[in-house]
Amino acid sequence: MRAASAAAALAVLIATGAVMGSAPAATAAGAGSCVSEWYDYPGHVNKSSVNLRSSPTTSSSSKGLLAKKTRLRDLCSRGTWDYVKVTSGTHKNTYGWVYSRYISLR
Numbered sequence: 001m002r003a004a005s006a007a008a009a010l011a012v013l014i015a016t017g018a019v020m021g022s023a024p025a026a027t028a029a030g031a032g033s034c035v036s037e038w039y040d041y042p043g044h045v046n047k048s049s050v051n052l053r054s055s056p057t058t059s060s061s062s063k064g065l066l067a068k069k070t071r072l073r074d075l076c077s078r079g080t081w082d083y084v085k086v087t088s089g090t091h092k093n094t095y096g097w098v099y100s101r102y103i104s105l106r
Contacts, residue, residue: 030054030055030083030095030096030097031075031076031083031095033055033056033078033083033097034075034076034077034078034083035076035077035078035079036076036077036078037076038075038076039074039075039076040073040074040075041073041074041105041106042071042072042073042074042105042106043071043072043073043074043084043103043104043105043106044069044070044071044072044103044104044106045066045067045068045069045070045072045098045102045103045104046068046102046103046104047068047102048067048068049065049066049067050065050066050068050070050098050099050102051063051064051065051066051098051099052064052065052066052084052086052091052094052096052097052098053081053096053097053098054096054097055097056078056079056081056083056097057081058099060097063091063094063096064090064091064094066086066089066091066098067089067090070086070088070089070091071086071087071088071089072084072085072086072087072088072098072103073085073087074103074105075095077100078097080099080100080101081097081098081099081100082097082098082099082100082103083095083096083097084096084097084098084103
């Protein structure tokens with residue numbers, strides 16, 4: 001009975017607009033450093049053992065190493081760095097920064 005009551009209450013909240021959509025993913029928080037317009041280009045890593053970084057600088061922490069041919073979505077840039085979402089491999093669905101020279105766009 002409780003489940004039915006909760007479901008009914010939720011339906012009323014949704015119908016009246018009292019329930020809002022979910023917040024943006026926290027994983028995209030690093031994108032605040034972007035200075036270019038947002039885009040979404042498919043690409044891949046063109047060199048072996050490329051660092052996926054937490055910020056667009058070599059002094060920032062590495063989130064891991066990306067293998068050659070790892071697929072990604074290039075989302076925006078800051079200088080010579082691109083903010084990406086990894087779409088294949090060990091770090092799939094991880095966001096971070098990659099030095100632009102190590103990305104080839106399709």
